[in-house]
Amino acid sequence: MYKKILLATDGSPSARKAEDHAIEIAKKFGSRLEALYVIDPEFSARIRSHRVTVPVKTNNTTVPFHEYIEQALMKKGEEILGDVKEKAEKEGIRVDTKIRKGNPAEEIIREAEDTFCEVIVMGSKGLKGLSRAFIGSVADKVSRRAPCPVLVIRE
Ligand SMILES: Nc1ncnc2c1ncn2[C@@H]1O[C@H](COP(=O)(O)OP(=O)(O)OP(=O)(O)O)[C@@H](O)[C@H]1O
Numbered sequence: 001m002y003k004k005i006l007l008a009t010d011g012s013p014s015a016r017k018a019e020d021h022a023i024e025i026a027k028k029f030g031s032r033l034e035a036l037y038v039i040d041p042e043f044s045a046r047i048r049s050h051r052v053t054v055p056v057k058t059n060n061t062t063v064p065f066h067e068y069i070e071q072a073l074m075k076k077g078e079e080i081l082g083d084v085k086e087k088a089e090k091e092g093i094r095v096d097t098k099i100r101k102g103n104p105a106e107e108i109i110r111e112a113e114d115t116f117c118e119v120i121v122m123g124s125k126g127l128k129g130l131s132r133a134f135i136g137s138v139a140d141k142v143s144r145r146a147p148c149p150v151l152v153i154r155e
């Protein structure tokens with residue numbers, strides 16, 4: 001059971017609990033574990049047409065703002081996935097990591113389809129974490145449309 005687990009993480013408190021849970025399951029079932037972070041280009045896309053730039057201190061030039069944001073999100077994703085890798089290695093578990101770009105829910109579902117995952121593990125809330133909502137929109141969409149069971153971990 002659970003030969004392949006897909007862990008979706010945005011580094012939020014409930015995603016971090018989901019990380020621990022996914023590592024535990026992988027340990028128990030000897031599963032392969034993949035951790036995924038999705039860069040959501042929605043914010044940067046909105047600003048792209050305005051052609052605003054950000055100064056780059058090191059070489060006195062500028063960089064388009066949307067590129068700057070995407071680079072920052074890429075760095076964030078690498079940090080989050082690096083932390084998961086470290087945590088898993090301490091438990092003797094190997095993790096494959098991946099960063100995709102696009103709508104988070106759609107990319108999580110696509111990754112699960114492409115890699116034949118048998119379960120998706122994710123948090124109930126993410127970085128926005130509105131207290132009045134029971135579940136975030138990414139968790140909601142993935143749990144309704146994923147090709148496999150989805151384990152949603154509450155904060
Ligand atoms: N960009 C992402 N990359 C990978 N996993 C994500 C991403 N965004 C959300 N998730 C996963 O989905 C879970 C629920 O987060 P979600 O985004 O649904 O809630 P939210 O941020 O509180 O609300 P919303 O995004 O709907 O405003 C997270 O704990 C994480 O496991």
Ligand SMILES: [Mg+2]
Pocket residue numbers: 126127128136138
């Ligand atoms: Mg979110």
